[in-house]
Amino acid sequence: MAHGNAVAVADDGLGVTATDLHSLAVPEQLRIDVSGVVPDSYIHGHTIEVVADWWRAELAVHGLDADGVLGPRISRGELFELATDIDGRDEVLRLLWNVLAWGTGSRARHGRNRIRAVAADPDRAADLLHAAARLSRTDPAGAYAVLRPGDRANAIGFLGPSFFTKFLYFAGGGDPDHPCHILDERVARALRDLGWVSLPPRGWSASAYQRYNDLLRSWTGSAGPARSDMVERWLFGR
Structure with a gap:
């Protein structure tokens, strides 16, 4: 690489x-x-309105943890806080749902398809996200390749680069030196x-x-x- x-x-x-x-x-x-420009307001305070109730309802339909979805407004700072503890399956998926909610805002575009893709095998999805999160701290290309192997198909359905790079970024927990x-x-x-x-x-x-x-x-x-x-x-x- x-x-x-x-x-x-x-x-x-x-x-x-x-x-x-x-x-x-x-x-x-x-x-x-x-x-x-003050980073605390420009970055940590950067807040997006989200359809939190939609995410909770759709996650519940697929048997996934719906209680951890923030809202109805999510800031980068709140996502950084979520990323400080993503060792378990539920925790890393909770970060993913909130990142996706933040990234799609009031539209939740393709949200249902992404939830279905993870729900098909949540353990596999969590393993991939954990591996990518670990690499995100030192190796952006390697972290990217975990979620898009061979630069071809996405490792998790409907989770393409525009959204999984959001996950790689927030996985850094707000560290100003995070390389992704x-x-x-x-x-x-x-x-x-x-x-x-x-x-x-x-x-x-x-x-x-x-x-x-x-x-x-x-x-x-x-x-x-x-x-x-x-x-x-x-x-x-x-």
């Missing part, structure tokens, strides 16, 4: 020459927008607009995910935000 920004070995998933990320200048607007960040289609679109032309709009390779996380850390060091996830949120907002 190739890590880092070396163009000769990188594969972003489009079958074209990978963009040299060293050539991407830090966006000046990023410097301006994050100057003086959220990569979804809005973030990818922003990065393509900023010059990463080899980045696919979706279905990224594990190599691309590693390069993405490396880029965020590089921009953080140059632009000055206190945390690299501030860069992710800024990209999403574009």
Whole structure:
């Protein structure tokens, strides 16, 4: 598995020459927008309205623990707190449900399909999530590959990169040095607009995910935000 920004070995998933990320200048607007931003409000306080009752009802239908769903508003800070104890099956799945609720907001799009996929074999799903969470602390590409082996099919049905990278990010429990960040289609679109032309709009390779996380850390060091996830949120907002 190739890590880092070396163009000769990188594969972003489009079958074209990978963009040299060293050539991407830090966006000046990023410097301006994050100057003086307080992480506690910008990151920990970032709150989304969710359909908590829908999640509880649907989880109960499939015999899964519905009591742990937060709501009707979930913040990043609350998800970080949930991630401090995910050793058991119920705990890691509780984090997953709340991450999915936060990620889908008031729509719960594909939520039923994701619940069904986990309910088909919750022990297997929990084992995969535990393995990915452990790797997320040191090896973004490896964690990504657990949940999308071979850069092809998702290991858990309907849990694709736009959502399982949210899980990988929150599994860090809010550690500002956690190496995994959220990569979804809005973030990818922003990065393509900023010059990463080899980045696919979706279905990224594990190599691309590693390069993405490396880029965020590089921009953080140059632009000055206190945390690299501030860069992710800024990209999403574009």
